[in-house]
Amino acid sequence: MTESEDALAILSGHYVRLFEDHIGKLLEAKNDGVPPRLKECMSYSLMAGGKRLRPVLCLAAAERCGVGPEKALPMAAAVEFVHTASLIHDDLPCMDNDDMRRGRPTNHKAFGEAMALLAGDALMMWAFGYALSRLPHAGIPYETVSKSVAILAEAAGPSGMCGGQVLDTDRESQSGTADFVYSIAGAKTVALIRASVVSGAILGEISDTALKCYHDYGTHLGMAFQIVDDILDVTSTAGELGKTPHKDEAQGKMTFVAAYGLDGAKRLAEENSEEACRAIEELFPEGDLLIDLAKSLAGRKY
Amino acid sequence: MTESEDALAILSGHYVRLFEDHIGKLLEAKNDGVPPRLKECMSYSLMAGGKRLRPVLCLAAAERCGVGPEKALPMAAAVEFVHTASLIHDDLPCMDNDDMRRGRPTNHKAFGEAMALLAGDALMMWAFGYALSRLPHAGIPYETVSKSVAILAEAAGPSGMCGGQVLDTDRESQSGTADFVYSIAGAKTVALIRASVVSGAILGEISDTALKCYHDYGTHLGMAFQIVDDILDVTSTAGELGKTPHKDEAQGKMTFVAAYGLDGAKRLAEENSEEACRAIEELFPEGDLLIDLAKSLAGRKY
Numbered sequence: 001m002t003e004s005e006d007a008l009a010i011l012s013g014h015y016v017r018l019f020e021d022h023i024g025k026l027l028e029a030k031n032d033g034v035p036p037r038l039k040e041c042m043s044y045s046l047m048a049g050g051k052r053l054r055p056v057l058c059l060a061a062a063e064r065c066g067v068g069p070e071k072a073l074p075m076a077a078a079v080e081f082v083h084t085a086s087l088i089h090d091d092l093p094c095m096d097n098d099d100m101r102r103g104r105p106t107n108h109k110a111f112g113e114a115m116a117l118l119a120g121d122a123l124m125m126w127a128f129g130y131a132l133s134r135l136p137h138a139g140i141p142y143e144t145v146s147k148s149v150a151i152l153a154e155a156a157g158p159s160g161m162c163g164g165q166v167l168d169t170d171r172e173s174q175s176g177t178a179d180f181v182y183s184i185a186g187a188k189t190v191a192l193i194r195a196s197v198v199s200g201a202i203l204g205e206i207s208d209t210a211l212k213c214y215h216d217y218g219t220h221l222g223m224a225f226q227i228v229d230d231i232l233d234v235t236s237t238a239g240e241l242g243k244t245p246h247k248d249e250a251q252g253k254m255t256f257v258a259a260y261g262l263d264g265a266k267r268l269a270e271e272n273s274e275e276a277c278r279a280i281e282e283l284f285p286e287g288d289l290l291i292d293l294a295k296s297l298a299g300r301k302y
Numbered sequence: 303m304t305e306s307e308d309a310l311a312i313l314s315g316h317y318v319r320l321f322e323d324h325i326g327k328l329l330e331a332k333n334d335g336v337p338p339r340l341k342e343c344m345s346y347s348l349m350a351g352g353k354r355l356r357p358v359l360c361l362a363a364a365e366r367c368g369v370g371p372e373k374a375l376p377m378a379a380a381v382e383f384v385h386t387a388s389l390i391h392d393d394l395p396c397m398d399n400d401d402m403r404r405g406r407p408t409n410h411k412a413f414g415e416a417m418a419l420l421a422g423d424a425l426m427m428w429a430f431g432y433a434l435s436r437l438p439h440a441g442i443p444y445e446t447v448s449k450s451v452a453i454l455a456e457a458a459g460p461s462g463m464c465g466g467q468v469l470d471t472d473r474e475s476q477s478g479t480a481d482f483v484y485s486i487a488g489a490k491t492v493a494l495i496r497a498s499v500v501s502g503a504i505l506g507e508i509s510d511t512a513l514k515c516y517h518d519y520g521t522h523l524g525m526a527f528q529i530v531d532d533i534l535d536v537t538s539t540a541g542e543l544g545k546t547p548h549k550d551e552a553q554g555k556m557t558f559v560a561a562y563g564l565d566g567a568k569r570l571a572e573e574n575s576e577e578a579c580r581a582i583e584e585l586f587p588e589g590d591l592l593i594d595l596a597k598s599l600a601g602r603k604y
Contacts (some may be wrong), residue, residue, distance in 0.1 A: 035475045036475070037474050037475045038464070038475070082427075089419060092396075094394075095419065113396035114471050115468065117419070118467050118471075120467065121422070122468075123460075124426050125384075125454075125464060126429065126460050127460035128455035131453055132449075132452035132455060133341060133452045141444075142443075142447070145444070145445050146434050146451075147436055149448075150435045153428075154427075154431040156431075157428045158337075158340055158341070158344065159333075159334055159335030162340070162427060163424065165420050166339060166512065167337055168418060170416070172339050173337045173339045173340070187335075193554045208306040279527065290523045
């Protein structure tokens with residue numbers, strides 16, 4: 001772990017522990033009608049660690065809008081379930097065909113392709129069933145529940161994450177224009193990261209002006225995150241990355257490094273990180289975890 | 303089309319037309335941020351016809367509980383989106399590896415595996431995003447929206463449809479006991495068909511007693527449907543079925559025909575159809591479309 005990853009882990013450690021404790025207990029539940037092998041397969045990927053960036057953003061935004069983590073946890077879980085499902089599907093042979101993820105065999109390498117496909121589908125459904133049924137028990141009003149969960153679904157859907165995956169992998173959907181790399185990132189990565197922030201913030205009573213701040217923060221943070229991801233693919237070893245490096249170039253993918261060069265990409269990451277901080281600085285004139293998170297994300301590893 | 307399929311089409315024709323008109327317009331929408339190739343791929347499977355059993359059940363149940371089809375259409379669409387996604391994924395090489403569906407090449411044969419995988423994922427997300435954002439505009443209270451959509455998510459999730467697919471395909475999850483065939487069908491098929499009925503009924507103001515009637519109707523109708531499906535796999539040609547017949551035996555799947563023989567399975571289908579009718583006959587002493595549907599489904603084709 002590098003210095004900046006360390007900083008990220010320390011910053012978000014409190015939320016990460018709450019979150020992992022929550023989903024750990026959820027996965028241990030008995031008599032929930034889930035076939036044991038499917039539970040094991042979902043747990044394998046859910047409990048594989050990772051930064052937990054999305055649930056941390058959701059919990060932190062909720063708390064800053066007056067809703068404690070114990071109430072927001074089902075929404076944070078939903079966000080992470082959808083994200084984990086997308087990773088499992090993304091690693092499948094018909095997609096990135098990857099053997100390693102977070103330093104371990106990918107889900108389909110461990111459980112077979114059919115099970116990995118179904119575990120991804122099951123996690124997506126579980127995300128919505130869990131958030132919709134549990135948030136009301138935590139005292140969140142139904143209107144808020146519906147809106148928060150809709151934000152997640154729309155961010156992950158055909159005009160968001162899934163659409164971005166299509167732009168990223170389907171030759172016929174690709175365009176050679178300079179801003180195409182922004183279109184891909186905006187849908188593939190930014191939509192879900194922004195939804196993590198906004199679906200958490202909206203759980204509280206919050207003005208439209210403040211919501212807009214969180215929205216813009218999520219947009220720039222998500223963009224910075226994808227740019228850094230593109231940079232790390234070029235500059236890291238497999239051991240540092242926990243997955244196969246140098247994949248983007250091998251697959252001929254349109255990345256920020258391909259479009260702007262390594263130095264240009266680093267500058268863009270920095271700019272987006274600063275924009276993210278600026279978006280919420282009037283909410284937190286004394287500084288905040290969310291601001292530190294944006295700074296440490298842009299500084300990851302390189 | 304056989305006589306009983308004909309009867310089914312005539313019975314549900316009104317709802318089918320409303321439904322296909324609705325999703326047809328939805329798919330024609332411009333500037334919705336969905337990559338055109340993804341839209342085309344989702345449309346290919348969504349507009350491939352089929353009985354539309356699930357949306358018809360949803361619309362019919364809603365109307366009988368006081369909510370007109372024009373209000374319930376987003377819920378009916380959500381149910382069909384999830385069902386269509388499951389068919390696309392089910393046909394993939396790592397699952398049933400099927401080349402034909404509804405008399406045409408399966409989605410991955412037409413668009414490639416990666417696109418088919420993503421189109422299934424996108425349809426699942428779209429289902430939830432669409433129902434959650436549109437039902438409130440139709441005047442459905444947020445509490446009802448949350449509950450109705452949660453019913454769909456839970457029916458499709460790890461203890462429902464996705465769990466059933468695991469039981470159906472994963473050797474290690476299978477049991478040789480006599481009632482295992484009921485466990486598979488209950489999760490794989492019954493859960494979503496029942497949810498189609500119940501998620502529609504619950505949109506109206508309805509007593510717990512009446513809701514229980516719809517619930518039981520959905521359970522037996524779903525079971526009859528799966529039993530008939532198992533029978534048709536044995537007794538039909540590819541032309542009649544629109545997909546590959548005799549697959550269950552070739553894949554060594556546990557079906558009602560394998561467990562009870564052809565005559566035994568026909569008897570069970572008949573019994574479940576009668577139970578379905580009985581569950582709602584006190585709501586409709588003069589008869590009803592839903593009763594006729596249950597009768598005609600059990601009589602499909604053989």
